[in-house]
Amino acid sequence: MPPEASNLSLEKAELPTPSADDKLPMALFGASGYGTFHLNALFSLEKKGLIELAAVADPAISRLEEVRANLEEHHVPWYEEPGRLFQQERKIKAVSIAAPIPWHEGLCRAALEQDLYVFLEKPPVPLIQQWDSLLRLDASRRIAVAFQNIASLPIQTLKHWCVEGRLGKIETIRITAAWPRKTKYYERNSWAGKLHLGDVPVFDGPATNALAHVLHDAMFLASPQPSGFAVPLEVKAELYRARPIESYDTCCLRALLEGGIELTAALTHACEETSPYKIVVTGSRGKAWISADGTRLENNQGWPDIEEPSAQYRSRCYENFILYALGRRPRPDTFFADTRGYVLLTNGMILSSGAIHTIPTAYKSVVDAGQEASYAIAGVLPLLQTTLEQGLLFSEQGVPWAVGCQMQSVRQLSSLSLKSCLPALL
Ligand SMILES: NC(=O)c1ccc[n+]([C@@H]2O[C@H](COP(=O)([O-])OP(=O)(O)OC[C@H]3O[C@@H](n4cnc5c(N)ncnc54)[C@H](O)[C@@H]3O)[C@@H](O)[C@H]2O)c1
Structure with missing residues (x-):
């Protein structure tokens, strides 16, 4: 017999209910393209009491009028320069990286330098030497890669x-x-x-x-x-x-x-x-x-x-x-x-x-x-x-x-x- 779906440890009912004081302060890199999914997901996770969306960075943000209006309505600061977000937002504990593939390595390095957790879009980085060098920085296993099928x-x-x-x-x-x-x-x-x-x-x-x-x-x-x-x-x-x-x-x-x-x-x-x-x-x-x-x-x-x-x-x-x-x-x-x-x-x-x-x-x-x-x-x-x-x-x-x-x-x-x-x- 195949295992029933309920035998797999995927049931949300098993997860503990969050308390108000253990929300994860998070920032998002990349707010359009696939970043749109991330922004919506982060707002829903905020509603569930799991995170606080603390800031967003995107070099194209000046062109993303609707995104800016949405962030301002929710009192979320935004940055045009990703580096400035890292300098200014000292309370964040985790970042989501929905930026394009060429910027994955640099953004991960910057996040790990500040001991942040990272939810990195797939694919992780293009080349094995980049991968090896990031792995060395990730000894405490802070990076997760958003290969969502694994959760299906x-x-x-x-x-x-x-x-x-x-x-x-x-x-x-x-x-x-x-x-x-x-x-x-x-x-x-x-x-x-x-x-x-x-x-x-x-x-x-x-x-x-x-x-x-x-x-x-x-x-x-x-x-x-x-x-x-x-x-x-x-x-x-x-x-x-x-x-x-x-x-x-x-x-x-x-x-x-x-x-x-x-x-x-x-x-x-x-x-x-x-x-x-x-x-x-x-x-x-x-x-x-x-x-x-x-x-x-x-x-x-x-x-x-x-x-x-x-x-x-x-x-x-x-x-x-x-x-x-x-x-x-x-x-x-x-x-x-x-x-x-x-x-x-x-x-x-x-x-x-x-x-x-x-x-x-x-x-x-x-x-x-x-x-x-x-x-x-x-x-x-x-x-x-x-x-x-x-x-x-x-x-x-x-x-x-x-x-x-x-x-x-x-x-x-x-x-x-x-x-x-x-x-x-x-
Ligand atoms: N998990 C999935 O199913 C899925 C689906 C689509 C895309 N993706 C992944 O999402 C990532 C983004 O892909 P895309 O097609 O949306 O890219 P895109 O080129 O549309 O860029 C997404 C956003 O990132 C911004 N951006 C560019 N450079 C940045 C930087 N240095 N810092 C912060 N933001 C930056 C862009 O201005 C844009 O708003 C890729 O890794 C892609 O593979 C994943």
């Missing part, structure tokens, strides 16, 4: 099945997703579609931004420890661009994870239609899969499906961090230290691919519609389906534009540069 009932239940051995020995994890992204997505800021912003690494792309969750989910599911995350040993990957961007918009990978599990994934933004992500876990005794973009768990054992809307687990993940920072929970869903597998995997991907390969014009369609313009690789959805069913990379499926790659060991990986992958001319 479907993922928690599947993890439980894997750890308990209900599916037998886990052999493979296969993932696919097609999330179209139009020109407006790439033009919404200065860093979208970039490998570097000046000298600062970005490494934007499906596996390293929008769909980063699914790879981190795989690391969670692959570890036999109840709260553990696996690390990869070897990675093979192919990175492609259909759109004229610096970084990639399509990728596939196969990795050997610690414990012998084979992970395969194919992800793209260069598609016309959406195909929600699917994570299929196959064990020696059965198969179960996360579908509908993470909101449903299904299986071939006749156990009931388990569903949860994403808004619910996104909020739970936030609350779990706050309770951790208040000392009322032993851990958040993802410690910074838990993201090593994810960072090694994505770093191994670019090393294995060696370059980002441009898909020739003959194999893609371009719908030129200004901000709505899209680039789609011909036949990409069937390619993804074959990866899901057979675990094959694109170059192993006989596609004319695909380029084979080298197996990359990531056991000893401690540094890499994205500069060698910058295209000479797009």
Whole structure:
């Protein structure tokens, strides 16, 4: 029998009621884009008596009229310079970082220098050397990463099945997703579609931004420890661009994870239609899969499906961090230290691919519609389906534009540069 949802320790009823004097004074970095979700979440957490929103910083705040009005109505001071917030707001105990990827490392360093707790948006930092150096500063485990799926009932239940051995020995994890992204997505800021912003690494792309969750989910599911995350040993990957961007918009990978599990994934933004992500876990005794973009768990054992809307687990993940920072929970869903597998995997991907390969014009369609313009690789959805069913990379499926790659060991990986992958001319 599968475990009932109520057997998992996710029930809010189990959590202690906060008292008025143990609210967490918090600041937010990044108030528009995904920062909008954070701002709303922080106001709700304030209403619940868990935090006090003490200040907000955003370099673009002078343009964010509605945000400013909202903050002023709630008597929340705002700053244009993130550094000034750190200097002035000495009573804060925690920060949420919803700023863009290139600023994650610097903001985390500034927060750790003041012994603050940090709720850091995913992905943590682009490169393993940045990750190693932040980990050294995070000895007291103050950073949690906002990989919200880890708090979801479907993922928690599947993890439980894997750890308990209900599916037998886990052999493979296969993932696919097609999330179209139009020109407006790439033009919404200065860093979208970039490998570097000046000298600062970005490494934007499906596996390293929008769909980063699914790879981190795989690391969670692959570890036999109840709260553990696996690390990869070897990675093979192919990175492609259909759109004229610096970084990639399509990728596939196969990795050997610690414990012998084979992970395969194919992800793209260069598609016309959406195909929600699917994570299929196959064990020696059965198969179960996360579908509908993470909101449903299904299986071939006749156990009931388990569903949860994403808004619910996104909020739970936030609350779990706050309770951790208040000392009322032993851990958040993802410690910074838990993201090593994810960072090694994505770093191994670019090393294995060696370059980002441009898909020739003959194999893609371009719908030129200004901000709505899209680039789609011909036949990409069937390619993804074959990866899901057979675990094959694109170059192993006989596609004319695909380029084979080298197996990359990531056991000893401690540094890499994205500069060698910058295209000479797009
Ligand atoms: N958890 C999720 O499901 C999810 C979803 C979307 C985005 N994200 C993550 O959220 C982060 C932000 O992404 P986005 O697309 O909203 O970015 P964005 O470019 O829209 O920026 C968000 C906000 O941060 C502000 N900002 C820029 N530099 C800043 C700095 N140094 N300090 C403070 N604020 C700064 C911007 O002005 C903007 O208002 C990324 O890490 C992204 O991966 C997470």
